[in-house]
Amino acid sequence: MDFEFYNPTHLIFGAGKLAQLGDVAGKHGKKALIVTGGGSVKRSGIFDKAVASLNAAGVAYAECEGVEPNPRITTVRRGAQIARDEGSDVIIALGGGSTMDAAKVIAAAVLYDGDPWDLIGHGQENWVIPNQALPIITVPTLAATGSEMNCGAVISNDETKVKSFVQTECLFPKVALVDPELTLSVPKDQTAYGVCDIITHVTEGYFNGVDGTPIQDRFAEGVILNTIAWGQKAVADGSDLEARAQVQWASIVALNGFVQAGVEMLPPVHMIEHALSAHHDITHGAGLAVVNPAWMRFAAKARPAKFVQFAERIFGLRAKNSNDLDCALKGIERFEDFLKSIGCPTRLSELGIDDALFSQYADDAVLVLHDEDGNLLGRPPMSKEDIVGVLRSAL
Amino acid sequence: MDFEFYNPTHLIFGAGKLAQLGDVAGKHGKKALIVTGGGSVKRSGIFDKAVASLNAAGVAYAECEGVEPNPRITTVRRGAQIARDEGSDVIIALGGGSTMDAAKVIAAAVLYDGDPWDLIGHGQENWVIPNQALPIITVPTLAATGSEMNCGAVISNDETKVKSFVQTECLFPKVALVDPELTLSVPKDQTAYGVCDIITHVTEGYFNGVDGTPIQDRFAEGVILNTIAWGQKAVADGSDLEARAQVQWASIVALNGFVQAGVEMLPPVHMIEHALSAHHDITHGAGLAVVNPAWMRFAAKARPAKFVQFAERIFGLRAKNSNDLDCALKGIERFEDFLKSIGCPTRLSELGIDDALFSQYADDAVLVLHDEDGNLLGRPPMSKEDIVGVLRSAL
Numbered sequence: 001m002d003f004e005f006y007n008p009t010h011l012i013f014g015a016g017k018l019a020q021l022g023d024v025a026g027k028h029g030k031k032a033l034i035v036t037g038g039g040s041v042k043r044s045g046i047f048d049k050a051v052a053s054l055n056a057a058g059v060a061y062a063e064c065e066g067v068e069p070n071p072r073i074t075t076v077r078r079g080a081q082i083a084r085d086e087g088s089d090v091i092i093a094l095g096g097g098s099t100m101d102a103a104k105v106i107a108a109a110v111l112y113d114g115d116p117w118d119l120i121g122h123g124q125e126n127w128v129i130p131n132q133a134l135p136i137i138t139v140p141t142l143a144a145t146g147s148e149m150n151c152g153a154v155i156s157n158d159e160t161k162v163k164s165f166v167q168t169e170c171l172f173p174k175v176a177l178v179d180p181e182l183t184l185s186v187p188k189d190q191t192a193y194g195v196c197d198i199i200t201h202v203t204e205g206y207f208n209g210v211d212g213t214p215i216q217d218r219f220a221e222g223v224i225l226n227t228i229a230w231g232q233k234a235v236a237d238g239s240d241l242e243a244r245a246q247v248q249w250a251s252i253v254a255l256n257g258f259v260q261a262g263v264e265m266l267p268p269v270h271m272i273e274h275a276l277s278a279h280h281d282i283t284h285g286a287g288l289a290v291v292n293p294a295w296m297r298f299a300a301k302a303r304p305a306k307f308v309q310f311a312e313r314i315f316g317l318r319a320k321n322s323n324d325l326d327c328a329l330k331g332i333e334r335f336e337d338f339l340k341s342i343g344c345p346t347r348l349s350e351l352g353i354d355d356a357l358f359s360q361y362a363d364d365a366v367l368v369l370h371d372e373d374g375n376l377l378g379r380p381p382m383s384k385e386d387i388v389g390v391l392r393s394a395l
Numbered sequence: 396m397d398f399e400f401y402n403p404t405h406l407i408f409g410a411g412k413l414a415q416l417g418d419v420a421g422k423h424g425k426k427a428l429i430v431t432g433g434g435s436v437k438r439s440g441i442f443d444k445a446v447a448s449l450n451a452a453g454v455a456y457a458e459c460e461g462v463e464p465n466p467r468i469t470t471v472r473r474g475a476q477i478a479r480d481e482g483s484d485v486i487i488a489l490g491g492g493s494t495m496d497a498a499k500v501i502a503a504a505v506l507y508d509g510d511p512w513d514l515i516g517h518g519q520e521n522w523v524i525p526n527q528a529l530p531i532i533t534v535p536t537l538a539a540t541g542s543e544m545n546c547g548a549v550i551s552n553d554e555t556k557v558k559s560f561v562q563t564e565c566l567f568p569k570v571a572l573v574d575p576e577l578t579l580s581v582p583k584d585q586t587a588y589g590v591c592d593i594i595t596h597v598t599e600g601y602f603n604g605v606d607g608t609p610i611q612d613r614f615a616e617g618v619i620l621n622t623i624a625w626g627q628k629a630v631a632d633g634s635d636l637e638a639r640a641q642v643q644w645a646s647i648v649a650l651n652g653f654v655q656a657g658v659e660m661l662p663p664v665h666m667i668e669h670a671l672s673a674h675h676d677i678t679h680g681a682g683l684a685v686v687n688p689a690w691m692r693f694a695a696k697a698r699p700a701k702f703v704q705f706a707e708r709i710f711g712l713r714a715k716n717s718n719d720l721d722c723a724l725k726g727i728e729r730f731e732d733f734l735k736s737i738g739c740p741t742r743l744s745e746l747g748i749d750d751a752l753f754s755q756y757a758d759d760a761v762l763v764l765h766d767e768d769g770n771l772l773g774r775p776p777m778s779k780e781d782i783v784g785v786l787r788s789a790l
Binding site for chain 1: 396397398399400401402403404405406407408409410607609610612613614616617618620621624625637640641644645648653656657
């Protein structure tokens, strides 16, 4: 194990914490830009509560509404302009993963003179990785991406149909204000996609990490076991606050670095899914539900031992030996069954995607994280043919 | 779950990382105070390597040698004076838990005009909790206390025989430079005591936390399972670098807040052990090996379910029901057997401690963390009679 861990985000977690937003924001600025998504926070009254808290603390605010489910660079440009025009000195993300990601890049774009797309890695020669950003406060309204307590952001370019990412220190939120009550009104399908997103963050590191990380394996299994158990409850009864809280805590630890420390995670499943959702406006978690089991069946053949461990420790199966591929595949089947049981799609056809652009998706998937031979980084690495093969198996 | 998590320490982990000390220190200061213990870092050559790295980076240094196994406030006073006289602007702790704890309080004491004992909570009316400290870099040479990546410190007063603590934000190390190679020369007994210390940090939160933390339970169990497995290997063969690395990583996560987030941990076992080691110069981990199983047998009667879970998930036992006290006690016995197997004492007599001062230990144990009735905080709370009873059971 040879690694660094650094996560300076101050996490404040608990039901009702939204009421602290004004005090928290007031420590970092006087005029906030509130970034929101498609309007659900206004319909649900969450926005009004946030504003009431800011008002009580004497923090002024401007708004950037309308961040898309796959947040676009055009929205980042617009948000940065609003922040400049309004003199915003702190950025508040009030929404799901896409809203938080857009808000992070807006916070950096405000302090960058060029085009914000320069800040997103998309295979360009000179990736301008940002080194400064306005203070960011995340207030998630969905348990899924874990963006609230990490320094990553995924942004789509609506013109070039490329969806890619940036991950760097200045994008760590100063504060993640996480109030599980805000997720009580999330509909069943989005809850299920969030559950899939959480588990996929963990399985990426678990299956695409280096060997010899037994403590991290147990951490990952703990998150998966609980996300399955509490995710089922949250999907079955959206008003179950305990289930909502456990799923939300799972979403945070799934991608704030705790579970992946030392693992050297590679995210091939995400890279493939990003290629899909860049071309089709599908929810990230729904795309992952299709790609992840298909990828697992591909990867299990190359590296069965970890999949056997998964089958045994997550689903209680018993393997004949540590490389028992049958057992590994049974574990994957059980995982896929779980995804179906909470209402996730597991075939591309359910997402309305056919094989017309398979070659394009494969090209896009390897754009940033590839080896010298152009293979997608992962364990094992994937040729473009491998990627097409995985997608074909999920038709 | 209602909690905050904040840990801004930058962890750099891996074999050979000591060579980066100069570069790391140079980012935080120009003249270091190196704090060390009884001399083992000099005999082993670790000190020379540290100094070579500082020299190469142009960082000057002064020394504060001789921190005791239970670090004394007199040593803190001496270290702070050296730092002032030498104009130190960064504090490097090169040693075990006691060295790191002393270094932390020295870093705060340098910037405090009064007596450093004011900074340690010991039941006084005006506890001056420090709010500033020189930058601290921890370089642990022992896997045990986890002090390298948290903001706590335990200090003893040699005059009043009180051992107590301080825990506050400014004591977070800027960097924890953790090089498992530095622990290769730790003798068998100290390795075993470290293993016990690590597990006890986790069991304190596990058994003395609130209910309803299923993810944290799995994290805790993962640390315990691996500390048992890799701890046995590290004790059996001190030159096993992989075992040393896993145990050291376990020591970090056992007390950096990951495992305890949301748990509202109370540390009665530590409070009782501190009372013992304030009066007897025993190694903290050895004291814990005696107190922890005795405390567990007391606590299991009040709160059997968690001990049943421990017996099942750590030792693979099968309970008749979730409150099966027999199963709980068998799990504790297995845990005690493990401690014996690696050479830890499990009776007070092995530490040379008799019942002469039991009442005094009980008074000392409740000094800081007590409820309105004077009971030691824990789940369940403990009267002084309960504490004496636990100690008597461990004679």
